[in-house]
Amino acid sequence: MSKVVLVTGSEGLIGTAIRRxxxxxxxxxRRFDLQHQGCDVLQRDRLVQAxxxxxxxxxxxxxxxxxxGERDPERCWQTNVEGTRNVLFAAQxxxxxxxxxxxxxxxxxxxxxxxxxxxxxPIRPCNVxxxxxxxxxxxxxxxxxxxVRTAILRLSNVYGRTQDHPDRVVPCFARQAAVGEVLxxxxxxxxxxxxxxxxxxxxxxxxxxxxxxxAPLPPPIHLLTGWPTSLRQLAELACRCGGGRxxxxxxxxxxxxxxxxxxxxxxxxxxxxxxxxxxxxxxxAQLVRDFSVLLT
Numbered sequence: 270m271s272k273v274v275l276v277t278g279s280e281g282l283i284g285t286a287i288r289r290x291x292x293x294x295x296x297x298x299r300r301f302d303l304q305h306q307g308c309d310v311l312q313r314d315r316l317v318q319a320x321x322x323x324x325x326x327x328x329x330x331x332x333x334x335x336x337x338g339e340r341d342p343e344r345c346w347q348t349n350v351e352g353t354r355n356v357l358f359a360a361q362x363x364x365x366x367x368x369x370x371x372x373x374x375x376x377x378x379x380x381x382x383x384x385x386x387x388x389x390x391p392i393r394p395c396n397v398x399x400x401x402x403x404x405x406x407x408x409x410x411x412x413x414x415x416x417v418r419t420a421i422l423r424l425s426n427v428y429g430r431t432q433d434h435p436d437r438v439v440p441c442f443a444r445q446a447a448v449g450e451v452l453x454x455x456x457x458x459x460x461x462x463x464x465x466x467x468x469x470x471x472x473x474x475x476x477x478x479x480x481x482x483x484a485p486l487p488p489p490i491h492l493l494t495g496w497p498t499s500l501r502q503l504a505e506l507a508c509r510c511g512g513g514r515x516x517x518x519x520x521x522x523x524x525x526x527x528x529x530x531x532x533x534x535x536x537x538x539x540x541x542x543x544x545x546x547x548x549x550x551x552x553x554a555q556l557v558r559d560f561s562v563l564l565t
Contacts, residue, residue, distance in 0.1 A: 278329030310352030338398035349401035429466035446511030447560035456522030465547035
């Protein structure tokens with residue numbers, strides 16, 4: 270019998286990509302998403318049923334944007350924290366006792382004391398979304414004492430597909446550059462660690478393969494590049510890839526955003542033998558080409 274992995278948030282950017290990647294590895298997936306038959310992680314009984322006969326759970330379902338958390342903090346907390354509690358309960362109730370991978374975020378650090386950030390740095394989130402991810406991490410850590418095998422991956426600015434939220438900065442810039450529109454830069458000096466979706470899913474699969482063994486459960490792991498890129502640099506790169514037709518419009522940063530972040534990826538190599546392979550230059554160039562084909 271082939272292995273089955275439940276993917277919550279299965280219809281999103283990462284969920285879609287990890288399902289395809291797992292299928293290529295011969296691992297079947299079970300979809301669980303509001304966009305797929307209205308599956309909601311707040312529906313505990315439905316999660317319990319979905320987790321049956323699954324050997325693992327990749328938990329991606331979330332209110333996944335900082336700005337959405339600021340607009341509706343109650344929904345963000347319910348989905349990200351109570352939804353994670355339900356996922357862990359479903360894992361505990363399942364006869365196969367599946368492992369759980371929780372997709373956390375760089376936002377748990379808030380404004381990090383030093384960069385590149387390392388996984389053992391203080392957790393001090395500065396917005397609703399970050400606080401919800403930090404609380405969900407605590408639930409995952411505590412669940413180990415109840416016999417649930419959990420692992421935490423901290424992700425950073427994942428990009429790489431045209432099927433993404435259009436207002437996320439990388440797809441937004443790539444789409445605008447592809448058609449020569451104005452690029453609005455909110456905080457041109459802000460620096461982030463942009464990680465291609467193919468690298469992200471490769472790291473996830475490496476962790477999944479490890480969880481299929483008796484290897485010790487890992488501490489939280491970054492899946493990120495360690496390569497800092499400012500929003501101005503990102504805009505200029507996208508513009509060049511689009512033929513140089515776009516102009517820029519400067520705007521201040523949003524008050525609830527972390528202004529500077531990039532992380533240290535060494536732990537991922539030490540534990541998973543994973544390294545990022547797609548540089549931001551290549552990833553953005555491909556995304557601009559993809560938008561050019563899509564929009565012309």
